[in-house]
Amino acid sequence: MAATATGIHHRSYTSELRLRATRAEYFRLGLMTVLLLILPFVLDNFWLSQANLILIAVIGAVGLNILVGYTGQISLGQGGFLAVGAYSSAILSDRIGLPTPLAILVAVLLTAAVGTFFGLPGLRLKGLYLAIATLASQMIIEFVIRRWDWLTLGQGYLNVERLNLFGFQIGGRQVFEQQWYWVLLVLAVLTVLTARNLFRTGLGRSFMAVRDQDIAAEAIGVNIPRAKLTAFAVSSGFVGLAGALTAHYSEVVSWEKFTLDVSILYLAMIIVGGLGSIAGAVYGAIFMTMLPELIRQLSLGLGDTLPFLADELPAVRNAVFGLVIILFLILEPRGLDRIWHRIKDYFRYWPFRY
Numbered sequence: 001m002a003a004t005a006t007g008i009h010h011r012s013y014t015s016e017l018r019l020r021a022t023r024a025e026y027f028r029l030g031l032m033t034v035l036l037l038i039l040p041f042v043l044d045n046f047w048l049s050q051a052n053l054i055l056i057a058v059i060g061a062v063g064l065n066i067l068v069g070y071t072g073q074i075s076l077g078q079g080g081f082l083a084v085g086a087y088s089s090a091i092l093s094d095r096i097g098l099p100t101p102l103a104i105l106v107a108v109l110l111t112a113a114v115g116t117f118f119g120l121p122g123l124r125l126k127g128l129y130l131a132i133a134t135l136a137s138q139m140i141i142e143f144v145i146r147r148w149d150w151l152t153l154g155q156g157y158l159n160v161e162r163l164n165l166f167g168f169q170i171g172g173r174q175v176f177e178q179q180w181y182w183v184l185l186v187l188a189v190l191t192v193l194t195a196r197n198l199f200r201t202g203l204g205r206s207f208m209a210v211r212d213q214d215i216a217a218e219a220i221g222v223n224i225p226r227a228k229l230t231a232f233a234v235s236s237g238f239v240g241l242a243g244a245l246t247a248h249y250s251e252v253v254s255w256e257k258f259t260l261d262v263s264i265l266y267l268a269m270i271i272v273g274g275l276g277s278i279a280g281a282v283y284g285a286i287f288m289t290m291l292p293e294l295i296r297q298l299s300l301g302l303g304d305t306l307p308f309l310a311d312e313l314p315a316v317r318n319a320v321f322g323l324v325i326i327l328f329l330i331l332e333p334r335g336l337d338r339i340w341h342r343i344k345d346y347f348r349y350w351p352f353r354y
Contacts (some may be wrong), residue, residue: 008122017200040178048177055184056245057285059191062268065237069275071231072211073122077134080141081236083258084111085243090160091255107244108143108237113238122228145255157254162249195278207231272328274337292317328348
């Protein structure tokens with residue numbers, strides 16, 4: 001009999017491998033499904049655009065968490081890999097003429113290949129040394145997209161035609177956000193399900209074995225180089241998908257969207273959400289995407305009593321961003337996912353503490 005969570009015991013491998021173990025989890029899943037289905041009908045276009053940005057961030061954060069949280073390989077090249085997905089999908093669909101779904105698929109594969117190449121230092125390096133090596137990938141990719149004029153034909157940016165999926169084209173501004181919401185929701189759900197199921201397989205477990213103790217993993221037969229490079233490929237593939245969707249959703253691709261700040265933002269998402277947790281990546285993407293907008297709304301609300309908030313909004317945003325990360329690292333290093341687990345345990349065993 002094995003315990004995977006407080007008070008939840010399994011008597012078979014089949015039971016342990018279920019995605020949901022209790023009725024309460026099925027109930028919450030149903031509730032979340034209903035909420036996601038009604039959102040486009042209750043939110044206005046502005047808040048729906050925020051929801052769309054969150055769904056794109058979920059895909060990218062899940063990809064990064066596979067590499068950092070589950071395999072233990074630090075990466076600061078997220079912005080660069082997003083750029084590879086965005087530029088390649090835009091060029092393949094608009095300049096070469098590939099159908100958009102095929103262009104996105106090729107962009108995902110290309111980003112996975114680029115990620116694997118820049119993951120080669122991971123065969124020799126760990127920790128901060130690997131982080132610096134991946135930072136070099138960010139710098140190199142950013143240099144290429146800024147300096148190679150043939151990418152943008154000298155314009156400095158790329159205009160991307162409106163998304164066309166199998167003959168269905170996204171409509172005008174009245175329905176733009178709603179239609180994109182359904183597209184992004186489907187892809188985000190597929191991403192989460194793929195990642196959750198990945199760690200029920202031998203490949204996913206080999207990632208975690210490398211993270212926990214690579215020498216012991218090698219002793220039990222895990223091919224360490226293959227596991228590390230595969231983790232880079234899978235992670236970069238998800239990130240490439242997020243980059244391609246960013247390009248087609250915003251309909252403009254420019255290097256300012258893929259700077260080092262973006263890499264740090266995604267790293268903050270998985271730290272705040274919870275390293276080594278798919279749900280944590282989702283929580284972190286929601287929290288860190290909504291935080292700047294919530295600060296802006298708060299500054300507008302307090303503009304009369306605290307006018308300096310509105311005057312110094314960019315500085316306030318950066319300060320709050322850094323403060324949030326510091327507080328999570330000090331108070332709850334395992335992030336929002338761990339806080340959610342504690343809340344569930346409290347109500348499950350109330351009035352007992354354990």
